Amino acid sequence: MPQVICPGCATPAEWTGTGTQRCPRCEHSFLALVAAPAAPVPGAAAAPAMDAETATCFDHPTHAAVASCGECGRFLCQLCDIPLEDRHLCPACFSQAHQQHRLTSTRQHDTLYDSMAYGLGWAWLVVYFTWPFALIAVGYLSIARWNAPRDYLVPRGRWRYVAAWAGLLILPAAIFFMIGVAAGARRAMAR
């Protein structure tokens, strides 16, 4: 019987497979899904046999090639082949692409520049005299990182940049509005 770790007492509990489970020790209820243990499958593809016309691996001339690198085009054996994002890479190209952050499937984190701009665009309302700094920061982020939201692993729209500018322009708009109202009132009083 497969076992799962009880979330209540952290001891192994038997998994019966259906419905809500209850830990026999702590009575904590939980739902679980346990993957079937891996078993060998006979008859799977073996390494290709070598003959005179078989392409060989660039790094291992005694190994038959199974793919070619999507970056440098070198032939790769099963040992060198790194299948990734619907293409194959050799270890050198994989390492280079990973260092240059070009592989989405190995990306670990993204910095949300659009959320930063959005926060700065409105946070100045709390501390009003930081408005010029917020203006500079949002301007920089909007220009330098305009494409960032599209490049995130899970892409999103650029509306936060627009919303940041909406927040930043409230103060100037309010000042101009008040100046206009005051000028209008003065003109009306003069008449």
Place this chain on the structure above:
Amino acid sequence: MSTRHHIAHVRRWIGPLDWYLEDDHLLAVDQRFFERRYRRFYFADIRSLVIWPNQNLWIHLGVAAFIAFLAWLIAFNLRSPRAEFVILALAALIMAPDILLGHRAGARIETVHSGYRAPLVNRWRQAPAMLDLLRSQLPRIAAPEPIPESALPPPEARASEAG
């Protein structure tokens, strides 16, 4: 190109946690303030997935009730029955849906490498549907890694083992 389906959006104080179902793995997009961290759980690596009801509902209700009590205390000292009524009605309006939706849920994914504890669904009542969804994916993809025929014992030895 792999397909990506958004299967869950969990709300938290520090930022949302989104779950995506991809061709061969489950992707957790953990957003904390201005950073997103990605974790991938390959179906072949997943050993178990546990979801349980936790006590976060009572914490949320306790915080809401405390704030409502402070607001009511101010209204009470001001001797304003109308303000008291409005505050209590607002508190009930905020807390009732939370109670009706039921317990919140915690989750843990155990892989061959490590364990990861993070909510997979917002509410305990959503857990069966989520597990059904993942159950339909896991057997299809968590097929055992094929082992070359050359690595297996000869057919006669296998037949004798089976016999």
